[in-house]
Amino acid sequence: xxxxxxxxxxxxxxxxxxxxxxxxxxxxxxxxxxxxxxxxxxxxxxxxxxxxxxxxxxxxxxxxxxxxxxxxxxxxxxxxxxxxxxxxxxxxxxxxxxxxxxxxxxxxxxxxxxxxxxxxxxxxxxxxxxxxxxxxxxxxxxxxxxxxxxxxxxxxxxxxxxxxxxxxxxxxxxxxxxxxxxxxxxxxxxxxxxxxxxxxxxxxxxxxxxxxxxxxxxxxxxxxxxxxxxxxxxxxxxxxxxxxxxxxxxxxxxxxxxxxxxxxxxxxxxxxxxxxxxxxxxxxxxxxxxxxxxxxxxxxxxxxxxxxxxxxxxxxxxxxxxxxxxxxxxxxxxxxxxxxxxxxxxxxxxxxxxxxxxxxxxxxxxxxxxxxxxxxxxxxxxxxxxxxxxxxxxxxxxxxxxxxxxxxxxxxxxxxxxxxxxxxxxxxxxxxxxxxxxxxxxxxxxxxxxxxxxxxxxxxxxxxxxxxxxxxxxxxxxxxxxxxxxxxxxxxxxxxxxxxxxxxxxxxxxxxxxxxxxxxxxxxxxxxxxxxxxxxxxxxxxxxxxxxxxxxxxxxxxxxxxxxxxxxxxxxxxxxxxxxxxxxxxxxxxxxxxxxxxxxxxxxxxxxxxxxxxxxxxxxxxxxxxxxxxxxxxxxxxxxxxxxxxxxxxxxxxxxxxxxxxxxxxxxxxxxxxxxxxxxxxxxxxxxxxxxxxxxxxxxxxxxxxxxxxxxxxxxxxxxxxxxxxxxxxxxxxxxxxxxxxxxxxxxxxxxxxxxxxxxxxxxxxxxxxxxxxxxxxxxxxxxxxxxxxxxxxxxxxxxxxxxxxxxxxxxxxxxxxxxxxxxxxxxxxxxxxxxxxxxxxxxxxxxxxxxxxxxxxxxxxxxxxxxxxxxxxxxxxxxxxxxxxxxxxxxxxxxxxxxxxxxxxxxxxxxxxxx
Numbered sequence: 001x002x003x004x005x006x007x008x009x010x011x012x013x014x015x016x017x018x019x020x021x022x023x024x025x026x027x028x029x030x031x032x033x034x035x036x037x038x039x040x041x042x043x044x045x046x047x048x049x050x051x052x053x054x055x056x057x058x059x060x061x062x063x064x065x066x067x068x069x070x071x072x073x074x075x076x077x078x079x080x081x082x083x084x085x086x087x088x089x090x091x092x093x094x095x096x097x098x099x100x101x102x103x104x105x106x107x108x109x110x111x112x113x114x115x116x117x118x119x120x121x122x123x124x125x126x127x128x129x130x131x132x133x134x135x136x137x138x139x140x141x142x143x144x145x146x147x148x149x150x151x152x153x154x155x156x157x158x159x160x161x162x163x164x165x166x167x168x169x170x171x172x173x174x175x176x177x178x179x180x181x182x183x184x185x186x187x188x189x190x191x192x193x194x195x196x197x198x199x200x201x202x203x204x205x206x207x208x209x210x211x212x213x214x215x216x217x218x219x220x221x222x223x224x225x226x227x228x229x230x231x232x233x234x235x236x237x238x239x240x241x242x243x244x245x246x247x248x249x250x251x252x253x254x255x256x257x258x259x260x261x262x263x264x265x266x267x268x269x270x271x272x273x274x275x276x277x278x279x280x281x282x283x284x285x286x287x288x289x290x291x292x293x294x295x296x297x298x299x300x301x302x303x304x305x306x307x308x309x310x311x312x313x314x315x316x317x318x319x320x321x322x323x324x325x326x327x328x329x330x331x332x333x334x335x336x337x338x339x340x341x342x343x344x345x346x347x348x349x350x351x352x353x354x355x356x357x358x359x360x361x362x363x364x365x366x367x368x369x370x371x372x373x374x375x376x377x378x379x380x381x382x383x384x385x386x387x388x389x390x391x392x393x394x395x396x397x398x399x400x401x402x403x404x405x406x407x408x409x410x411x412x413x414x415x416x417x418x419x420x421x422x423x424x425x426x427x428x429x430x431x432x433x434x435x436x437x438x439x440x441x442x443x444x445x446x447x448x449x450x451x452x453x454x455x456x457x458x459x460x461x462x463x464x465x466x467x468x469x470x471x472x473x474x475x476x477x478x479x480x481x482x483x484x485x486x487x488x489x490x491x492x493x494x495x496x497x498x499x500x501x502x503x504x505x506x507x508x509x510x511x512x513x514x515x516x517x518x519x520x521x522x523x524x525x526x527x528x529x530x531x532x533x534x535x536x537x538x539x540x541x542x543x544x545x546x547x548x549x550x551x552x553x554x555x556x557x558x559x560x561x562x563x564x565x566x567x568x569x570x571x572x573x574x575x576x577x578x579x580x581x582x583x584x585x586x587x588x589x590x591x592x593x594x595x596x597x598x599x600x601x602x603x604x605x606x607x608x609x610x611x612x613x614x615x616x617x618x619x620x621x622x623x624x625x626x627x628x629x630x631x632x633x634x635x636x637x638x639x640x641x642x643x644x645x646x647x648x649x650x651x652x653x654x655x656x657x658x659x660x661x662x663x664x665x666x667x668x669x670x671x672x673x674x675x676x677x678x679x680x681x682x683x684x685x686x687x688x689x690x691x692x693x694x695x696x697x698x699x700x701x702x703x704x705x706x707x708x709x710x711x712x713x714x715x716x717x718x719x720x721x722x723x724x725x726x727x728x729x730x731x732x733x734x735x736x737x738x739x740x741x742x743x744x745x746x747x748x749x750x751x752x753x754x755x756x757x758x759x760x761x762x763x764x765x766x767x768x769x770x771x772x773x774x775x776x777x778x779x780x781x782x783x784x785x786x787x788x789x790x791x792x793x794x795x796x797x798x799x800x801x802x803x804x805x806x807x808x809x810x811x812x813x814x815x816x817x818x819x820x821x822x823x824x825x826x827x828x829x830x831x832x833x834x835x836x837x838x839x840x841x842x843x844x845x846x847x848x849x850x851x852x853x854x855x856x857x858x859x860x861x862x863x864x865x866x867x868x869x870x871x872x873x874x875x876x877x878x879x880x881x882x883x884x885x886x887x888x889x890x891x892x893x894x895x896x897x898x899x900x901x902x903x904x905x906x907x908x909x910x911x912x913x914x915x916x
Contacts, residue, residue, distance in 0.1 A: 003846070003885055005838035007803045007831060008876040012811060071369050071405070074310055078204050081362060087198035091156040092149045095163065095185050153198065157205060160186070164209045171216050180252060180265075183213040187261040193299050196359060203303045214268035221246050221275050242275045260300070263291050267308050270315045281315045289322040289329070298333040299359060305330060306363035309370045320375045324382070327367055331386065331394040334360070356393055357429035364397050368405040380410055387421055395421075396429035403438040411442040416452055419459045433472040436463060440479035444486065453487050465499060473503055474517035478524050485528035493525055494538035501543050515559040518547060522563055526570035533572050536580055545583045560590050564610060574619035581630065584614055589637040592644075608643035615647060624659055624674060628652070628681070635685055642689050649682050649698050653705045660709050665815055667709065679706040679714035686721070692728035693744045699725060700752050707759060707814050716762055716771075722752055723775050727782045742790045749779070749794045753801035758814045760823055768820065768830045769805055769837070772798070776837050780844065787856075789863055792848050795841045796866045802841075803874035806834030846885070849892070861896030864889045 072080070151159070163182055170178040186209045193199050224245060227238030249269055256262040267288055273281030288308055295301040305326040312322060372380065383406075387398050399421050403411060411418065422435045440460070448456055460480055467473040477500055484492050500521060504514060522544060529535050536542070548563050564587050567580075575581050588611045595604065615634055620626045631648055638644040656678040663671050682702035689695050703718030729745055753775060761770045779794045804811055808826045810819045824830050845867055852860050868889035875882045893902060 003839070003842060003881045004879075005799075005803075005835050005842050006876040006879045006882060007806050007835055007838070007874055010807055010811075010874075012809060071373065077362065077366060081200045081204050085197055085200040085359075087153050087195050087201075089195050089198075090149065091151045091153065091195075091198070092147060092192065093151055093156055093159050094147045094189065095159070096146065096181075153201075156202075160189075160205045160209065164212060167209060167213060168216075171213075179213060179216070183210055183265060183268075184256060184258075184261040186210065187264045188258070190264075190300060190303070191258075191260050193297055196299060197355060199299060200303065200359065200362060203307075207307060210264060210268045213265075214271070217249055217269060218271050221272055225275050239275075246272045246275050259291070259294055260304070263288060263295075263304060264307065267304075267311050270311045273315065278315070282319055285312050285316060285319060285322045286325075289326050292326070293329055298336060301333050302330055302360055302363040306366050309367050313370050313374075318374065320371055320379060323367055323371045324375070324379060327364070327371070327383065327398075328386070330364060330367070331390060331398065334394040334397075335392065353393070353428040357397060360393070360397055361400065361430070364401045365404055368401040372405045372407060377410070380406060384414060384417070388417075392427045393429045396425045396427045399425055400430040400435055400438065403435060403442060408442050408446040411439070412446040412448045415439065415443050415448045415456050416459065419456060419463070423459075423463055431472070432463065433467050433469075433476045436460060436476050437479045440476070440483055444479070444482050447483075447487055457484060457488075457492075461496070461499075470503055470514060471517065474500070474514055474521070478517065478520050481521055482524050482528050485525055485530070490529060490531050490534040490538055493529060493535060494540045497521070497525070497538070497540040497544055501540060501547075504547065515548070516562075518544065519559050519562045519566070523566040523570075526566050532570055536571070536577060542579065542583070545580075545587075548587060560587050560594075561607070561610065563587055564591065564614065568610070568613050568617065571617070575614075575617050576619055576621065578620075578626070581618055585630075585633060585637060588614055592638050592641060595640060604641065605643070608641045611638055611641065611644050612647045615644070615651060622662070624655055627655055628674070628677065631655070631681065635681075639688065642691065642694065645685055645689060646694055646698065649685050649702065652678050652681050652685075653701055656705050656709055672710070675706075675709040676711050676714060679709075679711050679718070682706075683714065683717060683721070692725055693741075693748070696722055696725040696729055696744075696748050696752075700748065700755065703759075704755055707755075707817055710816050712760070712817070715759065719752075719756065719759060719771055720774070723771065723778050726752075726775065726778045741785075742788060742793070745790055746793050746797070749775070750797040750800075753797050757801055757805045757810060758812055758817070758819050760818060760820055768824055768827070768833050769802070772802055772805055773833070773837060776802070776841065780840070789848070789859060792845050792863050793866070795845050796863075796870055799838055799841055799867075799870045800874065802834045802838050803870075806831040842885075858896055860892050864892035865897060865901075868893055 148159075163186055167179050167182045170176075170182065186206045190199075190203060190206055221242045224238050224242035227241075249272060250266065253262055253265045253269065256265065266284065270281055270284060273284065285308070289305070292301050292304045292308065295304060309323055309326060312319065368383075371383070383398070383402060387395060387402060390398055399418070403418065418439055422432060422439065425432065425435065443456070447453065457480070464473065464476050464480065467476060477496065481493065481496055484496055500518075504518065525535060525541065526532055545563070548560055564584065567584060575584065591607050591611065595607065615631075618627070618630055620630070631652055635645065635648055638648075656675045659671050659675055659678075660667075667675065679702060682698065682705075686695050686698045686702065689698070699718045699722035703715045703722060706712075706715035706718060726745070726749060729741065729748070753772070756771045756775065759771055761768060765771075767773075776798055779791060779798060782791075784791045805820065808821060810821045813819050820830065845863070849860055849863055849867075852863075868886060871877075871882060871886045871889065875886075877883050877886060
């Protein structure tokens with residue numbers, strides 16, 4: 001039987017009830033996390049400006065504190081050396097161990113351990129016996145010392161690792177002399193410096209073995225020391241035995257004939273003085289420091305001093321005299337010559353000067369770090385005086401180590417004298433631009449006194465302009481541009497950028513090679529400038545931006561993108577300067593043109609978001625026409641990025657609403673033409689989008705904006721286009737899943753139907769409700785996906801809209817637009833048309849619900865609830881047919897919905913409506 005939909009008349013004025021306040025025991029926002037507070041005042045705010053460090057003249061009397069982050073641990077030095085000092089040549093390995101024919105002999109000769117041999121001996125007898133063992137060290141392995149040549153670096157390292165294992169095994173089997181012998185032979189490997197470029201790595205590998213032996217010795221002493229059982233004389237036997245054992249080890253080391261093993265082993269055992277007397281350990285430091293003077297090879301001596309300082313800071317952290325002496329000896333050794341004149345390291349492709357600077361930097365920097373973290377101010381001053389009186393490679397390396405390792409406050413005070421030292425460092429070692437860069441990094445951390453800043457900048461820039469290589473020039477200029485931006489105005493920054501443009505201009509066709517460095521300059525200027533807004537008006541800064549707009553710029557290398565990101569991140573406020581906007585539009589256009597078939601979806605998304613950020617930051621104030629022109633140019637520049645086109649349509653709609661707000665809804669002839677142009681822009685742009693869901697949403701948005709601005713023709717066209725898109729969304733090849741498509745359609749059609757309630761029919765429309773009837777036909781005529789309830793959900797939304805549109809007084813209107821209630825003047829034909837359409841939709845809904853049987857029957861629950869809500873809201877329940885349908889739906893609601901769902905509807909919605 002046909003059920004006819006009968007709409008009840010609604011009295012909006014009577015139904016509207018004021019909100020009633022009720023007491024509550026909890027805050028409505030309780031439990032909601034405020035995610036904004038923890039970011040408030042964050043120092044990482046992209047728009048915050050760096051605070052210029054105060055002049056150090058205010059803190060000269062303060063203690064020179066050192067930042068731990070500036071210095072490297074021994075493990076970091078170890079990793080650096082092993083990764084940077086490698087060789088492809090062959091190496092020689094000399095040892096009497098790890099040979100199958102020899103290992104058994106050694107074990108046989110040392111089968112009687114020290115512990116058993118020492119039983120029954122007095123103290124002097126034990127010492128004599130151990131010294132006798134030291135006299136026969138060369139005979140322990142039968143005197144067989146083998147030399148293996150032609151080893152690769154990996155094979156050499158593997159043999160050292162085998163010696164380390166052998167040392168541990170010997171120690172565990174109480175073969176102390178064998179362990180010592182292994183340590184001696186490992187140190188002897190350091191007596192051969194060739195190949196020089198591998199010597200630092202060989203040093204690190206040998207020191208690991210030496211540290212292992214020293215650790216085993218110290219642990220043995222510590223274990224003895226902790227055994228404090230009292231002796232007959234009342235003393236501690238454990239302490240006495242530990243001290244005696246420690247002295248025995250030092251006697252053994254002192255008996256080693258060769259200087260290098262004796263020196264390294266005593267340095268490794270320095271922590272053992274803690275069980276004897278630390279004053280002896282401090283004296284030993286000075287003595288070993290002077291012993292190193294006997295090493296003739298400057299390279300071997302340098303790394304021996306490095307190891308001594310490493311062990312010294314553990315034994316005597318406050319002692320610095322031996323470090324100062326080691327540095328003086330290091331500089332004196334460099335004056336003696338490193339290797340024969342003209343000799344070059346052919347394996348590494350380096351000349352002798354570059355190789356020397358690379359080899360000698362790690363030990364000197366380590367010694368300077370040990371000194372800088374412990375020595376008082378006057379000691380650091382003495383080192384600076386040595387820089388002034390130095391010469392050759394020593395002066396070059398010393399200046400570099402001072403800049404790298406001394407405290408920033410000290411460097412800031414001495415920045416100008418250090419600049420003169422750098423200018424005088426003529427010996428080829430560390431290059432001048434490297435030293436200038438390190439100095440710039442220091443003063444960027446702590447600014448010099450204000451009266452020294454300008455003389456310092458002038459002196460440094462004279463040196464920078466003479467740097468021959470453009471690459472080195474740009475890297476150094478970038479460091480000092482940061483100093484200029486932090487401590488001077490945009491005028492000085494602009495002057496420096498002008499010099500940069502001169503250097504880049506001389507490169508001609510090679511300019512593109514330097515784009516990353518130029519990008520770093522742009523980012524540095526924007527990040528550190530105290531007045532970045534003024535910077536954007538500087539001709540040299542804009543000239544630098546022009547470099548990235550030339551045809552030679554490749555947007556695919558990431559440089560152009562970096563420039564755009566830097567400008568967006570650091571520009572204060574919106575972009576209002578037309579020249580700057582044009583620069584950015586050109587750069588973003590280059591990014592857009594770089595997209596090709598190989599561009600990934602993620603890259604497209606990132607570029608789209610970057611361009612959208614730029615578009616949304618452009619603001620020409622009240623000059624709306626210029627703003628629209630910009631959007632027109634942007635549409636032409638970014639036609640292949642749908643997200644950008646979507647954003648442009650939204651921005652144009654916002655522009656039209658800004659015009660409406662300025663005119664308070666009363667357009668003049670000029671503004672009316674402008675908003676019609678905005679509507680035309682949207683109507684032309686939307687069809688180019690590939691996503692039908694996006695087209696539907698934008699047509700609806702554009703139509704609503706056009707209607708609000710009284711552009712009825714444009715609004716009507718957009719609404720018709722939106723109705724056509726309803727069919728396209730379901731049949732499109734969008735990436736959304738079926739559930740996503742259903743949700744998009746449900747929300748979009750509900751929004752569209754609600755808008756059509758207040759949209760007037762076109763003048764030639766017949767019968768009434770022309771647009772709503774078109775939407776109803778589109779929903780009913782489409783072939784929807786099987787096993788879905790999309791059509792029913794859309795039909796319920798249409799029932800609401802048609803019932804509201806049939807009222808004599810519409811529930812809402814569009815400002816300054818007459819609705820159908822005014823146009824038709826309460827004509828009964830409007831209600832008849834609405835009821836006819838609703839009756840058809842109701843039959844479709846009931847047929848669909850009745851067809852849900854078996855496993856699909858549970859889908860009736862939400863559909864029945866939606867229809868029941870619509871019936872009790874709009875229908876005349878005095879009609880028996882409608883009451884029967886409502887009763888049927890309610891029974892399905894109770895049957896197929898959870899109890900809490902039904903209760904919530906009764907409490908918050910339906911019950912209030914039933915009380916009206």
